[in-house]
Amino acid sequence: MKKQTISHQLVRYLENRGIEHIFGLCGHTNIAVLNALEGSKIRFINTRHEQIASHAADGYARAKKQASVVLSHLGPGLTNASTGVANAALDSIPMVVIAGDIPSYYYGKHPHQEINLHADASQWEIYRPFVKRAWRVDTPELFPEIMEKAFQLAESGRPGPVLVNVPMDFFSREIDPALFERVSRHTRALNKPSIDDETARQIVQALLDAEAPVIQAGGGVILADAAEELKAFVDHMGIPVAHSLMGKGVLPDDHDLVLGMTGFWGTELVNGKCLNADWVFGVGTRFAEADCSSWEKEFTFDFDKSKLIHIDIDPSEIGRNYPVAIGAVADLKQALKVLNRVAREMLPQPRRNEALRQEIAEFRKTFVAGNQKFVEDDCFPMMPERILSVVREVLPRDAIITTDVGWNKNGVGQQFPIYTPGSILTPGGYATMGFGAPAALGAKVACPDRVVVSLVGDGGFGQNPAMLATAVEEDIPAIWIVMNNFAFGTIAGLQKAHYGTTVGTLFRKDDQPYQADFAAVARAYGAEGVKVESAAEFKEVLERAVKSNKPFVIDVAMKNNPVPTTGHWNILDIYSPDGGVSHVSTD
Structure with missing residues (x-):
């Protein structure tokens, strides 16, 4: 099969992945890719600063619910983009950053805009503290395999950005199209982990036996596209829902069991309900500082008195800030499907909890009335x-x-x-x-x-x-x-x-x-x-x-x-x- 340039094969690969937009800014290291985009159905969103590109790509990925793509220049281009990429990383937003770099044959010579004060051709290391992985492409023939790994890693587990750093001469190299065709046969989405029925029964029983349970929902619910499943669980179990800043909107704010945002900017109702809960069910949240009133037990959560159930896709978040009685590593959408089925087996009729619903409704009226003079x-x-x-x-x-x-x-x-x-x-x-x-x-x-x-x-x-x-x-x-x-x-x-x-x-x-x-x-x-x-x-x-x-x-x-x-x-x-x-x- 006739060889073709990597830049043109990359664009075709992105098209086949369903990528519709790329955010970025031109530079002498990436114009081969821009040239290959001419005539492509992919739309290049041209920005005036790389931070704009990475923030726009972040917003795109959140709204589109798929990994976004950023095309960056080397050196100042990559460092300009870094703030937006780091923001995406800390909010678990999938993103693939493709950055041009110095020519591979100039390693060690300090060519134009290279970052090499501690090592040659090491600009990719700038991203190491916040991306899930940073690849430096050292062999053109490995580029297709690296691109496939990059998308899979960005979108799987706890999502996040990755960097693929490419010497600019590689974009103009020709390789066998069979290398890209081979990776195209790989699955585009991994099956996600769930929980077993035994764990689900343990969780549901704990919540049924609880006198004052509360669900603390985080942004992981949105990332897992699990809002519908969470609502079904809440409606059946009759448990009030507090949320982190990133969890706002997991349930509509006019749902009659939504307490509101916890922590420093939380209200007396939500912080009080969380503080006095006997069981807290954390879903897709990392119990961050502002959401937990700096983890000081007088204000929002006190796990000397409360017990915690915590489900998250990232095992490092379970028990990071609070001791956990029941912990499970799982995709929330899959886990909540099991929990909903098991909950209906153990509790055939939903619990209404009318007194709590009325308490929430009365608090909302009082809170709105308190703000009315400003409104x-x-x-x-x-x-x-x-x-x-x-x-x-x-x-x-x-x-x-x-x-x-x-x-x-x-x-x-x-x-x-x-x-x-x-x-x-x-x-x-x-x-x-x-x-x-x-x-x-x-x-x-x-x-x-x-x-x-x-x-x-x-x-x-x-x-x-x-x-x-x-x-x-x-x-x-x-x-x-x-x-x-x-x-x-x-x-x-x-x-x-x-x-x-x-x-x-x-x-x-x-x-x-x-x-x-x-x-x-x-x-x-x-x-x-x-x-x-x-x-x-x-x-x-x-x-x-x-x-x-x-x-x-x-x-x-x-x-x-x-x-x-x-x-x-x-x-x-x-x-x-x-x-x-x-x-x-x-x-």
Whole structure:
């Protein structure tokens, strides 16, 4: 069979895998691949910065529920992309990064843009701390096999990014197409582990015997596409559901057994129910610091008193932070199928738990009423609660929301109802400022028929405004709502509360609030942009943005008031030991 270049065979391989989009930026090490994409049905999403590419690919993978692909240049290209790849890694998002590198025959000579201060041709090692695996392709003939392994590893077990680092001359080498054809016969998806009936009966019996059980659901439920199975289990067993930040939306927020988000930004109801539970059933969660009030047993979870059942696909997470009474390594979708069947055998009729449902309903009414004065406040800059209320009122139930960090993440987790599983994309493990805006690009590319809105602070939006060029160039009609408090607001509130200063956290010029006019910036790129001038105007502008089907930026001034908390974060004690101090307003 006639030999063909690796770059052209790679594109054909990706097509056969069902890859429809690649996110990236050109460089002299990867243009052979770009050349091979000409005429391909794969669409190259051209970005102006590699961090935009990796965040967009992250959002795409979350919305599309399959591994995304990033094409990167060597050296500064790969390091620019690293923050977005690390964010995907800590949130368990599958991604295959294909990076060009120096020519193989220049190892040790320090050619243009090589990273070799400690070893020759070692740029791939930069990614080792956060990717599932980093390959350096040393033999062209092994490239097909490595690509197949890369996709399998990215999508199996606990998902995550991988790196395939390729000397640029290999992309132009010719190899026998039989090498790619051979790997094409390999299965595209591995069968996933479940639990046996004995383990399922043990779990169900423990929960049936429990007096005050609680389910703590994490983002692993969404990654396993197990929201439907979890809902069936909850409805039958009548057990209330708390969730981590990453688990928000595993059940619709108007489900009558959803308690809300736990931890630092949790409410009195959810933290109290978790603290007083006799059994906690953790599904797809790593019991992270913010979700567990820094693991201090006075606030959210106390496993001196409670017992823990924990199911996760990653065995290293089981028992990492809390002792486990019953632990199982399994894919949640498969495990919950068994649990649902066994639960119906052991409990033929569902448990309603009406008193608990009524308690949750009453708390929700009280909580909503407590926020109503902020929701109805006509002040400008706007109250953040009013911004979120208007957004929820205007958007359809299945709209995809991306957040960044600060009020738009913490407040959304606490107060913004999510009705469709997997429709909120937020940076959890790495908490990366700058994620939300480009992630909306990827989500909209993945789901063009759904409304996609990025709720992002002015600090986060200012990280990568060049993503608007990609939105316009590629006709990606996402909406960005810039909740503009002229500050790194959450940090400003922390600093003022504990130290009485705001140095380095507020944006000021001549002692006045300063920020770019993001609506004008949007228009300069060719997108739509409106700077809201009053609280009353905001709803009409958002409705217009949804109908426009164009990239649309809404810049709305917002008061920098803190998200109310009932949980705890240990950093508060570091700043002010025994002070009982949290955040304060900087307005």
